Amino acid sequence: MPPAKAAKGEYIETDTGNKISRRSQIHGTQHIILGGKTVIQAEAVIRGDLFRTATLPTSTDPNNPSAPATPSPSTPSVAITVGRYSYISKSAILRPPSRLHRGVHSFYPLKIGDHVFVGEGAVVEAASLGNHVHVGKGAAVGSMAIIKDYAYVLDGAVVPPGMVVPSWCIVGGRPARIVGEVGEGYGVEGAEGGMARERYRVVGRP
Amino acid sequence: MSRPFPYTYISCPCADTPVPDPARKQRSRESPQKSPQKPPPERANTDQDKKLSVEEEQQVVDEDEEQTFDPRSPRSNFSLYPPEQLLYCEECHQIKCPRCITEEIVSWYCPSCLFETPSSMVRSDGNRCGRNCFNCPICTAPLAVSTIENVTGNGPQQGPWVLSCGYCLWTTLDIGIKFDKPTNIRSQLQKMTDSTAPAALNRSRQASRTFGDLKHPLSSYASIDEQSNARERGGEEAAQKEDPAAPPMSTDARFAALKNFYRTQISETSNSSNDHLSSEFGFSSPGALNRLMSLYTSSSRLSGLYGGSKKPKSKPPVMREALTASEGLQVVPENNETDMIARLQSPECGWDGMASIEQRATQLPDARFVDDLLPLPVLLRTKRAKRCKSCKHILVKPETKPQSTRFRIRLIALSYIPLPTLRPLALSSSSALPAIAPTTDLNSLTPLRPIHILLTLKNHMFDPVRITLATPPVTPGHVATKVTVLSPQFEIGANSDVWDEALQGGASAPVTNDSRSAVLRGVPEAGKVWDKGRNWTTVVLEVVPGTLPGSSAEGGDGNPDTETNDEDVMAVAASRQDEDVLEIPVFVHMDWDADAQLDQGNVGKGSKPDDKVTRELAYWMVLGVGRIQPSL
Numbered sequence: 001m002p003p004a005k006a007a008k009g010e011y012i013e014t015d016t017g018n019k020i021s022r023r024s025q026i027h028g029t030q031h032i033i034l035g036g037k038t039v040i041q042a043e044a045v046i047r048g049d050l051f052r053t054a055t056l057p058t059s060t061d062p063n064n065p066s067a068p069a070t071p072s073p074s075t076p077s078v079a080i081t082v083g084r085y086s087y088i089s090k091s092a093i094l095r096p097p098s099r100l101h102r103g104v105h106s107f108y109p110l111k112i113g114d115h116v117f118v119g120e121g122a123v124v125e126a127a128s129l130g131n132h133v134h135v136g137k138g139a140a141v142g143s144m145a146i147i148k149d150y151a152y153v154l155d156g157a158v159v160p161p162g163m164v165v166p167s168w169c170i171v172g173g174r175p176a177r178i179v180g181e182v183g184e185g186y187g188v189e190g191a192e193g194g195m196a197r198e199r200y201r202v203v204g205r206p
Numbered sequence: 207m208s209r210p211f212p213y214t215y216i217s218c219p220c221a222d223t224p225v226p227d228p229a230r231k232q233r234s235r236e237s238p239q240k241s242p243q244k245p246p247p248e249r250a251n252t253d254q255d256k257k258l259s260v261e262e263e264q265q266v267v268d269e270d271e272e273q274t275f276d277p278r279s280p281r282s283n284f285s286l287y288p289p290e291q292l293l294y295c296e297e298c299h300q301i302k303c304p305r306c307i308t309e310e311i312v313s314w315y316c317p318s319c320l321f322e323t324p325s326s327m328v329r330s331d332g333n334r335c336g337r338n339c340f341n342c343p344i345c346t347a348p349l350a351v352s353t354i355e356n357v358t359g360n361g362p363q364q365g366p367w368v369l370s371c372g373y374c375l376w377t378t379l380d381i382g383i384k385f386d387k388p389t390n391i392r393s394q395l396q397k398m399t400d401s402t403a404p405a406a407l408n409r410s411r412q413a414s415r416t417f418g419d420l421k422h423p424l425s426s427y428a429s430i431d432e433q434s435n436a437r438e439r440g441g442e443e444a445a446q447k448e449d450p451a452a453p454p455m456s457t458d459a460r461f462a463a464l465k466n467f468y469r470t471q472i473s474e475t476s477n478s479s480n481d482h483l484s485s486e487f488g489f490s491s492p493g494a495l496n497r498l499m500s501l502y503t504s505s506s507r508l509s510g511l512y513g514g515s516k517k518p519k520s521k522p523p524v525m526r527e528a529l530t531a532s533e534g535l536q537v538v539p540e541n542n543e544t545d546m547i548a549r550l551q552s553p554e555c556g557w558d559g560m561a562s563i564e565q566r567a568t569q570l571p572d573a574r575f576v577d578d579l580l581p582l583p584v585l586l587r588t589k590r591a592k593r594c595k596s597c598k599h600i601l602v603k604p605e606t607k608p609q610s611t612r613f614r615i616r617l618i619a620l621s622y623i624p625l626p627t628l629r630p631l632a633l634s635s636s637s638a639l640p641a642i643a644p645t646t647d648l649n650s651l652t653p654l655r656p657i658h659i660l661l662t663l664k665n666h667m668f669d670p671v672r673i674t675l676a677t678p679p680v681t682p683g684h685v686a687t688k689v690t691v692l693s694p695q696f697e698i699g700a701n702s703d704v705w706d707e708a709l710q711g712g713a714s715a716p717v718t719n720d721s722r723s724a725v726l727r728g729v730p731e732a733g734k735v736w737d738k739g740r741n742w743t744t745v746v747l748e749v750v751p752g753t754l755p756g757s758s759a760e761g762g763d764g765n766p767d768t769e770t771n772d773e774d775v776m777a778v779a780a781s782r783q784d785e786d787v788l789e790i791p792v793f794v795h796m797d798w799d800a801d802a803q804l805d806q807g808n809v810g811k812g813s814k815p816d817d818k819v820t821r822e823l824a825y826w827m828v829l830g831v832g833r834i835q836p837s838l
C-alpha cells in the first residue's frame with residue numbers, strides 16, 4: 001500500500017520514530033501514547049481528548065467533546081494507546097469507546113496493538129485492537145468491540161458494538177459476522193499481515 | 207478476499223496429482239499420458255526412483271513445451287492460494303494446500319466469550335455457547351445483557367435484565383422476555399421458552415415407563431393387534447386425563463417425548479426374548495443391535511434360516527404412531543393457517559412483522575413472525591489441527607486455549623519456499639522518456655508499453671537456495687502479454703543470523719534501497735540480478751502488456767459502423783470477465799543442499815560427502831500485475 005507522494009516534509013518524525021502527518025488532527029496529545037514507529041497519515045483524526053474522568057464523571061459532555069475538562073494533574077488518564085509499527089491511514093478516525101454505565105456516560109481507553117493497520121476512512125471505537133489486526137478501508141468498529149490478535153476486518157464492514165472477534169478470524173458485512181479464517185502464515189514478516197515494517201519504511205520518503 | 211495489485215498466488219501441485227494415494231500415484235507414474243503436468247517436486251533418491259525421475263524429467267521436458275500453467279483456466283481457481291495459506295510437509299517435502307490436508311478439532315470455544323467448551327458438553331449444548339452469549343435474531347449482531355432499571359450511583363445493579371442488540375436496537379422486551387439474573391441466561395431462556403418442558407417430559411417418561419412395566423409381563427400377547435389395541439386403550443385413557451390441562455409442549459420436549467415413545471415402541475414390538483433388556487439399554491448398545499436384527503429377521507423370510515429355533519410369527523410387528531400429547535403428538539390447531547393468513551394481512555403485522563427467510567432458517571420451523579424469533583445462542587468455533595493427507599503428519603497444531611495465538615507445530619510453506627513480493631520499478635532511469643511519470647498505475651496499464659517489475663524472493667530457510675524462474679514468453683489467454691525474466695537463474699542467500707548482516711552493514715531490506723538502486727543501477731540489464739541482500743534477491747521482469755481484443759489499439763481498421771463495433775466490445779467484455787487482468791504464470795524451480803540427518807537411508811545422486819542432500823522443489827506461481835487499459 002504505497003502512499004501517494006506527499007509534499008516534502010509532510011511527516012514529522014518523533015524521537016521514537018513515529019511518523020505523523022502535519023495534516024492529521026490529533027486532539028488531547030497528552031492522553032495519547034504512541035509506541036514508536038507509528039504512522040499517522042493526513043486527515044486522520046485521533047481523539048485523545050475523550051478520556052475517562054473518574055472524579056468528575058459529568059464534566060465530559062458527549063455532545064461537546066471538543067471542550068475537554070481540565071485534566072487533573074494527579075491522575076493522567078490515557079485515552080488512546082497505539083503499539084509499534086501501527087499504521088493509521090488517511091481520514092481514519094480513532095475514538096475511545098464510551099458506554100452508559102450506571103446512568104453515567106463515560107469514556108474508556110482505546111488500546112491498539114503492534115503492527116495494526118487501520119484503513120482509509122475507517123472509524124475505530126473499539127475497546128482494543130490486538131496485534132497484527134487489519135481494519136479495512138471504510139470499516140467501522142463499534143464501541144467497546146474487542147478485536148483479538150491477527151483478526152481481519154474486511155473493507156466496509158461494520159463491527160457492531162460490543163462484538164468480540166476471535167484471533168485469526170475474518171469478519172465482514174453489515175453487521176459484521178465471522179466469514180472465514182486467515183491462513184496460518186498470516187502475519188509472517190513480509191507476507192500478508194506482516195507488512196507493517198515495510199509500510200512504515202515507505203512512508204514519508206522523498 | 208480479492209487482493210489489490212500486485213499480488214502473488216502459489217499453485218499447489220496437488221491439483222495435478224490425482225489423489226494422494228500411493229497406489230494411485232504408482233499407476234499414474236506408469237501411464238505417462240495421465241501423469242501430472244509437473245512431477246512431485248521432491249525427487250526421490252533411491253535407485254528405482256532415480257530411473258523413474260529421469261523418465262519424468264524427460265516427460266516434463268516434453269510436456270513443458272506444450273503445457274504451461276494457465277491462471278485463467280477454470281481449474282486453476284482450485285489450486286491457487288495466497289502464500290500464507292499454504293503449509294509444507296517435511297515428510298513428503300511438498301507444499302500442502304487446504305485441499306491436501308485433513309483437519310482435527312483440538313478444542314471448541316465460544317467466539318464471543320472466548321471460553322472453551324469441553325467436548326463432552328458440545329453436543330448437549332447443541333454446538334452453541336451455554337453461557338450468556340446470544341446473537342440478535344434480527345441482524346445476528348451480538349446481544350448485550352443490560353438492565354432496564356435506571357440505576358445511578360454505586361448501588362448494586364438489579365434486574366430485570368434484558369438482552370439488547372447494539373446494532374439494530376432489538377431487545378428481548380420486543381418478544382416480552384425479561385430475566386431475573388444477569389447470569390446463566392441460556393438456562394433461564396430455556397426455562398422460559400419451554401416452561402412446560404420438564405413437567406411434560408417427566409410425565410411422558412413416567413407414562414412410558416409405566417407402560418413398559420405394565421406391558422412387560424404381558425408382552426406375550428397372542429397377536430400384535432391385541433397388544434396395540436390394549437395400548438391404544440391405555441393411551442386414550444392417558445390422553446383423556448392429560449389433554450385438557452396440558453399446554454402445548456415446546457419443540458425440545460416434544461422431541462424428547464417422541465424419542466422416548468419410539469424407543470419403547472421398538473423395544474416392545476421386537477422379539478420378547480430381548481425385551482427385558484430394553485429398559486436398561488438404549489439404542490446404542492449391543493442389545494439394541496440384537497433387537498434390530500431380530501426385528502428384521504422375524505419379519506422376513508430369512509427368519510426361517512437364522513431364527514430357525516423360533517417359530518415364525520403370524521404377523522409382522524406393527525408399530526403405531528404417537529397418539530397422545532404426552533407421547534409427543536401435536537395436533538395442528540384447526541384454523542391455524544387461516545389465523546396465520548389473517549395475521550399476515552392485518553395492518554399491524556405487514557411486511558415488517560414477517561420473519562425473513564434468513565431469520566427463519568436459524569429458528570424453529572414454525573416461527574413465522576418477528577415476534578416468534580428467539581435470541582440465538584452463539585455458535586461455537588473450533589481450533590483445528592491439520593495433518594498431511596498422504597503421510598498423516600501433523601502440519602499445524604494450535605494451542606488448545608482459545609485466547610492463545612501460538613502454535614505447538616506450524617509448518618507453513620513460507621518457512622520453506624521463498625516469499626515472493628512484487629513491485630513496479632519506478633522508471634526514473636529511462637533516459638529516452640524522462641518526462642513520463644515514474645509510477646505506473648497498476649490498475650490501468652497501457653497496452654504495448656513495456657514496464658519493469660521487480661520480483662523479490664526472500665528465503666526463509668537456513669540454507670542458500672538456487673532458483674530458476676521460467677515464464678511462457680507470452681501469457682496464456684486472449685491478451686498476449688510478452689514477459690521476459692531478465693535474469694532467470696540466481697541464488698538467494700541463507701536466512702542466517704540477523705547479526706551477520708548488521709555487522710557487515712549490508713542492506714537490510716529490499717525496499718530501503720529503492721531510491722539508491724534506481725539511481726545507481728540504471729537500466730535493468732539482461733542476465734544481471736537487480737539487487738541482492740542477505741536472504742533475498744530481486745530480479746526484473748520486463749512486461750509488455752498486450753492489447754485487449756476489440757480495443758482500438760489492436761485493430762485500428764476504421765469501422766464506419768461504430769455502433770456495432772461498440773456492441774462487439776461490450777459483448778467481448780461481458781463474455782470474458784477479467785480478461786484485462788494481467789496475470790503472469792511463473793515456474794519456480796528451487797534446489798538447495800539440506801542436511802540429510804532426517805533421512806539417513808537416502809544415499810542418492812544428490813548426496814554429498816558432508817551429509818548434504820540436494821533437495822528440489824518446483825511449483826507454479828501467478829503474479830497478478832495489474833489491469834490493462836482497454837485502449838491507448
